[in-house]
Amino acid sequence: MWKLNRFALALFSVILFSCEKEDSLKEPGSNEAINHWTLDQMQQYYYWNTEIKTTNDYQQRPDLFFKSILFQDDHYSMIMQTLNSDTYGNTLTNTFGFDMVQLQAATGTIQVVTQVVPFSEADLLGLKRGDTLSYMNNELLDKSNMKALINKSFHLPAINLKRKDGKIFILPASYISQPVVYMSKIISSSPTVGYIFLSQFDFSGAYLLLEAVQNFKSKQVKDLVVDLRYNPGGQVAFASFCALLFANIRENEIFAKYQGNKNIKKLEDSFSAALQRQPEGYSFVAKEVLKEGLGLNRIYILTGLNTASASEMLINGLQPYIQVIQVGDKTYGKDMASSTISTPKKIHGSERSWHLLPMVYKIYNKLDQGNYNAGILPQKPINEFDFLPLVPIGDIQDPLIEEVLHTINAHKPQARNASDKKHKTNSNIHQYLGSSYETIPIEISPR
Numbered sequence: 001m002w003k004l005n006r007f008a009l010a011l012f013s014v015i016l017f018s019c020e021k022e023d024s025l026k027e028p029g030s031n032e033a034i035n036h037w038t039l040d041q042m043q044q045y046y047y048w049n050t051e052i053k054t055t056n057d058y059q060q061r062p063d064l065f066f067k068s069i070l071f072q073d074d075h076y077s078m079i080m081q082t083l084n085s086d087t088y089g090n091t092l093t094n095t096f097g098f099d100m101v102q103l104q105a106a107t108g109t110i111q112v113v114t115q116v117v118p119f120s121e122a123d124l125l126g127l128k129r130g131d132t133l134s135y136m137n138n139e140l141l142d143k144s145n146m147k148a149l150i151n152k153s154f155h156l157p158a159i160n161l162k163r164k165d166g167k168i169f170i171l172p173a174s175y176i177s178q179p180v181v182y183m184s185k186i187i188s189s190s191p192t193v194g195y196i197f198l199s200q201f202d203f204s205g206a207y208l209l210l211e212a213v214q215n216f217k218s219k220q221v222k223d224l225v226v227d228l229r230y231n232p233g234g235q236v237a238f239a240s241f242c243a244l245l246f247a248n249i250r251e252n253e254i255f256a257k258y259q260g261n262k263n264i265k266k267l268e269d270s271f272s273a274a275l276q277r278q279p280e281g282y283s284f285v286a287k288e289v290l291k292e293g294l295g296l297n298r299i300y301i302l303t304g305l306n307t308a309s310a311s312e313m314l315i316n317g318l319q320p321y322i323q324v325i326q327v328g329d330k331t332y333g334k335d336m337a338s339s340t341i342s343t344p345k346k347i348h349g350s351e352r353s354w355h356l357l358p359m360v361y362k363i364y365n366k367l368d369q370g371n372y373n374a375g376i377l378p379q380k381p382i383n384e385f386d387f388l389p390l391v392p393i394g395d396i397q398d399p400l401i402e403e404v405l406h407t408i409n410a411h412k413p414q415a416r417n418a419s420d421k422k423h424k425t426n427s428n429i430h431q432y433l434g435s436s437y438e439t440i441p442i443e444i445s446p447r
Helices: 002-025 031-045 062-069 092-096 146-153 203-218 236-246 271-275 286-292 310-318 399-408 413-423
Strands: 078-081 098-105 108-116 132-136 158-163 168-172 181-189 192-198 223-227 254-259 267-270 298-303 323-328 336-338 354-357 359-364 431-435
Touching: 031 062, 031 354, 062 078, 092 098, 092 146, 132 146, 181 203, 181 399, 192 203, 192 399, 203 236, 203 286, 223 236, 223 399, 236 254, 236 271, 236 286, 236 310, 254 271, 254 310, 267 271, 271 286, 298 310, 298 399, 310 323, 310 359, 323 399
Parallel strands: 192 223, 223 298, 298 323
Antiparallel strands: 078 354, 098 108, 098 431, 108 132, 132 158, 158 168, 181 192, 254 267, 254 359, 336 359
């Protein structure tokens, strides 16, 4: 009897010890607690919830665990931690005030500046769109090291750039607020054609955009060119705001449909409903925005390989209602919406909270057209990198703008050929290799 009691006591002790150990591992703020919670959320909301990779390693750092369970074709889902800048999406644009792409030429790789943020240090020091960069932080740039050098730069107090002509640019790291509207102007007077460059979709540029549209309206603009070549997306509400200002639509017509996994209801957004998700501090009403708008039945949209997310959503969402003439290269191909899911206090405890941004929905338009994960193809394909050096943004010698003006003026095909002879660098075709551009997530709350 004594032996039996001793055995029972020993067994109870093992069970108690095991429970205490399990409880301590799952205590609030522990990797295991956060990772178990993460897996639960992903199984509920993740678009590819049936494709989640299995793992028993719940002791990993939460960001590594999150990435380890993602569907292999998912390149967009993210995880961030409060006050942990290593998990944030720094870019050259918002840190140093410029952006660039890398091209393969017959002579090797070249790095071409595509954007310089107005009034940034880069702009003030004379860095210009079209400049070719050869060195970064005293290392020769090539196709094997560009990404690594850029990522390393985000942890330095400044970035050191050397232009092909030998000029050095030392740009301090800082938070740079990029203007939404880089430029708006009339690019043709007969007929009257308006041009506007939008760097992203963010309500910080709402009043400048409204002012630009009102100016176009006063000048009786009949054709509008919207340059989204380097627009990585942003707020769905701002995309709707643009649609209401540009196009002949009704506020209650369908802008987008959202399809998730079997656990989540399908959603629909009218232009008005999408606009209502504008940030706190703004109070635009769809019906009033329409009154201020141009009401066009046709717009020209300039696109490239870095046109992504909500900017693609604008193109797809307008196509059922007006003629959208796309000029340039195919778009990035982000036809997904995410949602932010944050750890509750009982999970993260006294530690900093974690925020999941999994892909939750596929996006479609009123006619159920979508599935553009390979990019939206333009009706008038032009590779701007076949025409170097790049001219300033909004310059009428830009090959994409030239193509729009030729189309509007009903020029014969020979006119395009003449332009080719003047600009195209036929002897040195440039193949796009990559860039530092980062897409901005489309956020929709699942129901």
